[in-house]
Amino acid sequence: MHLGQKIEEILLPAVDGSQFDNKNLQGKRYLLTFFRFATCPFCNMRLAQLVNLKKELISERLEQTEIVAVFSATLDHLQHHANKHVTQLPILADEYSEYYKKFGVKKSFWGALKGSLLRLPTAIKGMMNGYIPKEISSRLLIMPLSLLIDEQGVIQEIYYGKDEGDHLPLAQVEAFLRQPILK
Numbered sequence: 001m002h003l004g005q006k007i008e009e010i011l012l013p014a015v016d017g018s019q020f021d022n023k024n025l026q027g028k029r030y031l032l033t034f035f036r037f038a039t040c041p042f043c044n045m046r047l048a049q050l051v052n053l054k055k056e057l058i059s060e061r062l063e064q065t066e067i068v069a070v071f072s073a074t075l076d077h078l079q080h081h082a083n084k085h086v087t088q089l090p091i092l093a094d095e096y097s098e099y100y101k102k103f104g105v106k107k108s109f110w111g112a113l114k115g116s117l118l119r120l121p122t123a124i125k126g127m128m129n130g131y132i133p134k135e136i137s138s139r140l141l142i143m144p145l146s147l148l149i150d151e152q153g154v155i156q157e158i159y160y161g162k163d164e165g166d167h168l169p170l171a172q173v174e175a176f177l178r179q180p181i182l183k
Contacts, residue, residue, distance in 0.1 A: 001103055007032070007153045010099060012092040013075045020090050027151050029181065030066040031173050034145040038073045038081035042165035042167070043144070049170055051088040057177060064151070065177040066090070072097045072142060087156045100142070107141040112164050148176045 010022040010032075022032075030120075031050070035043035050067045057065050067089045071078050075093040094100060144161035146168035156176065159168035 001155065001158065003155055003158060005155050007147070007149050007155055008102060010092075011072075012070065012094055012099065015075070015079045015091045015093070020068070020092050022153075022158045024064055024148070025068075026153060027181070028066050029151055030068055030149050031177065032068045032070070032147045032149055033167070034070045034100060034103065034142075036072065036142040036144070036164060038071050038078045040164070043071070046165075046167050047091075050173075053170065053174055053177075054089050062178065067173075067177075070099060072100055074113065077146075091092045091170055093110075103145060103147075105145045106143045106160055108143050108163075109141055110127065112141050112143075141180050146173070148173070151181050161182075 008024060010020065012020050014020045019098050033050070035044075035047070037043070047069055050069070054065075054067050057063075069089065070092045071094065073081075073093050074095045078093045097105075127149065143164065144167050146157070146159040146161075147155055148157035148168070157168065157172070161167055
């Protein structure tokens with residue numbers, strides 16, 4: 001996967017019970033972001049920011065945008081833990097991490113350790129908001145991945161998180177999604 005490449009087809013179950021197909025996003029600009037696991041405080045704090053951004057875009061009638069979140073989780077587990085975000089944007093379950101492998105999502109022990117230490121206030125805030133990390137598995141080592149996809153389905157930005165709480169800057173996501181759609 002590289003800049004300028006057409007995005008691969010993504011077919012995954014969504015927490016709202018639908019089957020997500022990114023072909024339905026043709027003509028829209030979108031953020032595709034791969035998170036760690038359903039109870040990750042860093043992931044859920046970021047997801048809350050993205051939900052707020054999506055609400056702003058909708059209120060400004062910028063419907064030609066989308067934000068898509070993918071978690072390495074079973075659908076049942078994700079439905080149970082992502083219920084605060086369900087109605088706002090597609091949240092997808094990649095139970096077998098198939099797309100994590102296809103898109104080259106990285107794992108890092110040092111990134112997980114670094115994020116835990118350097119971003120402790122964010123983790124505490126997330127846990128105070130009810131996002132308690134309840135699973136101990138190799139998913140703890142997943143580093144976030146964010147892709148900005150244009151209306152033709154072409155990858156315009158790839159951002160590999162350097163630690164568990166490192167995401168593409170929100171201002172950059174917002175600027176991309178606010179760009180006029182080319183017809």
